[in-house]
Amino acid sequence: MSSALYAQMALFHPESYGGVASASLGAKLERTTDRGRIDVIVRDLKPGTPLAAVVREGDRLRLDIPWNDFRTIGTGETFGFTRVAPGPWQHLAITVPDFTGSSKNVANVRFLITLFDLSLGLLLFWRCFGDTGAEALGIAFIAATITSNFPAPPLWSMLWITLAYAGVAAVPFLMLAFALSFFDRHTRPIRNGERHAYAVLCGALAISFLIAFYSNLTAFTSPLIHGNVLALMVEITLAYGGTVSVLAGGYRRADGDLRRRYSLLLIALLLTFALSLVQTFSFLVLKRAKMDPDNPLYDVNVVLSLLGPLLFSYAVLRHRVVDLGFVVNRTLVYGAVSLILLTAFGLTEWGVDKWLKPEGHQVSAIIDALIALGIFLTFHRVRDFVEHHLEALFFRSWHDNERTLRRFVFEASFITRPEALLAAFARELSRFTGGADYALYLGEGDAGYRAEVRAGRMPDSIDIDHPAPVALRAHRSGVEIGDDNSAGSAVIALPMFQRASLIGLVLLGPKARGEHYRPDEQELLAQAAHQIGLDLHALRVEQLEKRTSELVEQVQLLKAENRSLIGASAAA
Numbered sequence: 001m002s003s004a005l006y007a008q009m010a011l012f013h014p015e016s017y018g019g020v021a022s023a024s025l026g027a028k029l030e031r032t033t034d035r036g037r038i039d040v041i042v043r044d045l046k047p048g049t050p051l052a053a054v055v056r057e058g059d060r061l062r063l064d065i066p067w068n069d070f071r072t073i074g075t076g077e078t079f080g081f082t083r084v085a086p087g088p089w090q091h092l093a094i095t096v097p098d099f100t101g102s103s104k105n106v107a108n109v110r111f112l113i114t115l116f117d118l119s120l121g122l123l124l125f126w127r128c129f130g131d132t133g134a135e136a137l138g139i140a141f142i143a144a145t146i147t148s149n150f151p152a153p154p155l156w157s158m159l160w161i162t163l164a165y166a167g168v169a170a171v172p173f174l175m176l177a178f179a180l181s182f183f184d185r186h187t188r189p190i191r192n193g194e195r196h197a198y199a200v201l202c203g204a205l206a207i208s209f210l211i212a213f214y215s216n217l218t219a220f221t222s223p224l225i226h227g228n229v230l231a232l233m234v235e236i237t238l239a240y241g242g243t244v245s246v247l248a249g250g251y252r253r254a255d256g257d258l259r260r261r262y263s264l265l266l267i268a269l270l271l272t273f274a275l276s277l278v279q280t281f282s283f284l285v286l287k288r289a290k291m292d293p294d295n296p297l298y299d300v301n302v303v304l305s306l307l308g309p310l311l312f313s314y315a316v317l318r319h320r321v322v323d324l325g326f327v328v329n330r331t332l333v334y335g336a337v338s339l340i341l342l343t344a345f346g347l348t349e350w351g352v353d354k355w356l357k358p359e360g361h362q363v364s365a366i367i368d369a370l371i372a373l374g375i376f377l378t379f380h381r382v383r384d385f386v387e388h389h390l391e392a393l394f395f396r397s398w399h400d401n402e403r404t405l406r407r408f409v410f411e412a413s414f415i416t417r418p419e420a421l422l423a424a425f426a427r428e429l430s431r432f433t434g435g436a437d438y439a440l441y442l443g444e445g446d447a448g449y450r451a452e453v454r455a456g457r458m459p460d461s462i463d464i465d466h467p468a469p470v471a472l473r474a475h476r477s478g479v480e481i482g483d484d485n486s487a488g489s490a491v492i493a494l495p496m497f498q499r500a501s502l503i504g505l506v507l508l509g510p511k512a513r514g515e516h517y518r519p520d521e522q523e524l525l526a527q528a529a530h531q532i533g534l535d536l537h538a539l540r541v542e543q544l545e546k547r548t549s550e551l552v553e554q555v556q557l558l559k560a561e562n563r564s565l566i567g568a569s570a571a572a
Contacts, residue, residue: 024072024073024096024097025049025050025051025073025079025094025096026045026046026048026049026050026051026052027042027043027044027045027046027049027051027052028042028043028044029041029042029043029061029069030043031069032060033221033226034221035221035222035223036220036221036222037062037219037220038066038215038219038220038221039060039061039062039063039084039219040060040061040062040063040069041058041059041060041061042055042056042057042058042059042061043057043058044057045057049097050094050095050096050097051094053094054083054092054094055083055092059083059085059086060083060084060085060086061081061082061083061084062081062082062084063080063081063219064080064081064082065080065154066216066217066218066219067154067157067158067161067216067217067219068081068154070148070157070161070216071148071151071152071154071157071161072148072150072151072152072157073096073151074096074151075096075097075098075151076095076096077095077096077151078093078094078095078096079093079094079095079096080092080093081093114145114147115145117141117142117144117145118141118142118145120138120141121137121138121139121140121141121142121143121144121145122138122142123138124137124138124141125138125139125142126138131181132177132181133177133178133179133180133181133182133184133185134178134181136174136175136177136178136181137174137175137178139170139174140170140171140174140175140178142167143166143167143168143170143171143174144167144168144171145167146160146163146164146167147160147164148160148161148163148164158217161216162213162216165209165212165213165216166209169205169209169232169236170205172236172239172240172243173201173202173205173239175239175240175243175269176198176201176239176240176242176243176246177198179242179243179246179247179265179269180194180198180246182247182250182265183246183247183249183250186250186254186258187249187250187253187254188253198242201235201238201239201242204231204235205232205235205236205239208228208231208232208235209232211224211225211228212225212228212229212232215228240269243269244266244269244270247262247265247266247269248266250262251263251266264311264314267311268311271307271311278297278300336386337379337382337383337386340382340386341375341379341382344375345371345372345375348371349367349368349371352367352371401432402520402521402524404428404431404432405428405432405524405525405528406524408424408425408428408528409527409528409531409532412424412425412531412532412535413531413535415535415539416539417539418536418539418540418543421532421535421536421539422440422452422453422536423453425440425453425532426438426440426453426455428528429506429508430455432525433508433509433511434511436456436508436509436510436511437455437456437457437458437488437489437490437507437508437509437510438453438454438455438456438458438506438507438508438509439451439453439454439455439456439458439459439488439490439506439507440452440453440454440504440505440506441461441462441504441505441506441507442496442503442504442536443464443501443502443503443504446464447461447464448461448462448463448464448466449461449462449464449469449504449505456488456489456509457488457489457509458488458489458490458507458509459486459487459488462487462505462507466486466487467481467487468481468487468490468493468505468507469493469502469505471493472493472494472495472502472505473495473502476495476497477495477526478492478493478494478495478522478523478525478526478529479492479493480492481493481507487507488507488509489509489510490507490508490509491508491509491510491517492507492508492517492522492525493505493506493507493508494506494507494508494522494525494526494528494529494530495526495529495530495533496529496530496532496533496534496536497530497533498533498534498537503533503536503537504533504536505529506525506529508525
C-alpha cells in the first residue's frame with residue numbers, strides 16, 4: 001500500500017510530489033534537543049519563498065502538528081506554526097507552494113529500487129512459507145520498502161512514518177533471525193541461551209521503539225528519551241554484530257558450496273550495515289533525520305540500498321542461499337519471454353505504422369492480427385532460446401545434474417547383472433539427491449514389496465496395500481508422501497510399472513540441503529525409476545529364461561542317461 005501511494009505521487013502526479021517539510025518550504029527545520037517540548041530552528045532559509053516572508057534565519061518555531069517537519073506536505077496545504085523566539089509568540093500560517101526540488105528527478109529511480117526490494121521480499125515470503133528464517137528475511141525486505149515520502153493527511157502520515165521507522169529498526173533483528181535459522185539448519189542447532197538472548201534483544205527493541213514513538217508523537221524529549229536513542233542504536237548494533245558473528249561462525253565451520261553461501265551472505269550483510277552507518281552518520285553528524293534528495297548522502301544511500309538486495313538476489317539464483325527453485329526459474333523464463341514478445345510486437349507495429357502507413361481501421365486490424373499470429377508461431381522458439389540461455393546462466397547445476405542422470409539411465413540398459421544394476425542405481429540416487437535417504441523395493445506377489453537396496457531411515461518392506469503403492473497404482477506417476485511414519489523419512493514415491501503391474505517402487509527422503517524436489521525433477525526421477533524397473537524386469541526374465549534353458553538341458557541329459565540305463569538293463 002505504501003509503495004502504491006508512493007507510485008501515485010511520484011509517477012502519476014509529480015506536480016504535487018515533494019520532499020519533507022524542510023525541502024518543500026525552502027529551509028532546513030532542525031529539531032531542538034532541549035528537554036521538554038521539541039521545537040524547530042530555521043536554517044539555510046532560501047529567499048523568495050513563502051516561509052522567508054514571515055520568518056528569519058535562526059527563528060525558533062513550534063509546529064501546530066508536531067511531526068510536520070517529518071511529513072511530505074502536498075502543494076496547497078496550510079502549514080501552521082507559532083514563532084516562539086525571538087520576540088513575543090506569534091501564530092503564523094503559510095500555503096505550501098509547488099515543490100521544484102531534485103526529488104522529481106530521482107523519484108522514479110528510488111521507486112524502482114523500492115519495487116525491487118518489495119518483489120524480492122514477497123517472493124521469499126510466499127515461496128518459503130513455513131520456513132521461519134526465510135519468512136523473517138522476506139519480511140525484512142518488505143519492511144525496508146515502507147516509505148512516507150508521499151503527501152498524506154497528518155494522522156495518515158503519522159501511521160506511515162511510524163511503520164517506516166519501525167521497519168528500519170526491525171530489519172537488523174529480522175536478518176538476525178534468518179542468520180540463526182540458516183546456521184541452525186546447516187551448521188549446528190541453536191542453543192537455548194542464544195534463543196533467550198535473541199528474545200531479550202527483541203523485547204528491548206520494542207520498549208525503545210515505543211519510547212521513541214511517544215517522543216515523536218508528542219514532540220517531547222527528556223534525558224530518558226536521549227538515553228533511549230542511544231540504547232536503540234546500541235541494540236541495532238548488537239543485532240548486526242550478532243548476525244555477523246553467526247554467519248562468520250558458520251563460514252569458519254563450513255566448506256565447499258556452503259562456505260561460498262555464507263561468504264555471500266556476509267558481504268550482503270556488510271553492505272546493509274554500511275547503509276545503516278550512512279543513515280546514522282546523517283542523523284548524528286549532519287543532523288538530517290530524513291534521507292530526502294537534498295541530503296548530501298542521498299546518492300550513497302540509494303546505491304547501497306540497491307547493492308545489498310542485488311547481491312542477495314544473485315546468491316539466491318546462483319548459489320541457492322534460499323531455495324526458490326522452480327518458481328524463480330519459471331518466473332525468469334516466462335517474464336523474459338513476455339518482455340521480448342511485447343517489445344517485438346510494439347516495434348513491429350511502430351515500424352508498420354511508420355513505413356507502410358496502412359489506411360483504414362480494417363487494414364490496421366488485419367496487420368495487427370498478422371503480427372500477433374507471427375509472434376504466436378514464434379513463441380515456442382523464443383521460449384526455448386530464453387530458457388536455454390537463462391538456465392545456463394543461473395541454473396547450470398540443474399542441467400549438469402539432469403544430464404548425468406539421463407546418461408546413467410541410458411547406459412544402465414547395458415549392465416548385465418541385476419545386483420550390479422541395483423548398486424549402480426543406488427549410487428546415482430544418492431548423487432542426484434545430494435545424499436538423501438532412499439530405498440528401492442521390488443514386488444513379491446501378495447507379500448508386498450521388499451527393499452533390495454536402501455539407505456537411511458527407510459522400512460525393510462512395504463505392504464501391498466500401503467498408501468504409497470496404492471497411490472502409485474492409482475495415479476501411475478510419482479506422488480508426494482505426507483507425514484506417514486510407516487514410510488520412514490520418505491517424501492516422494494516413484495513407480496516401476498511393467499504393463500499394468502506395479503513391479504516395484506522407489507522412496508526418496510528430503511534432500512540433504514533441505515531443498516524441495518522441483519516438478520521437473522520429480523518427473524525425471526519417475527522416468528528414471530520406470531526405466532530402471534523395466535531393465536531389472538528384463539534382466540530377471542533373462543535370468544529365468546537362462547535358468548529354464550539350463551533345466552531343460554539337464555532334463556534332456558537325465559532322459560538320455562535314463563534311456564541308456566534302461567537299454568543296458570534290457571541287454572543284461
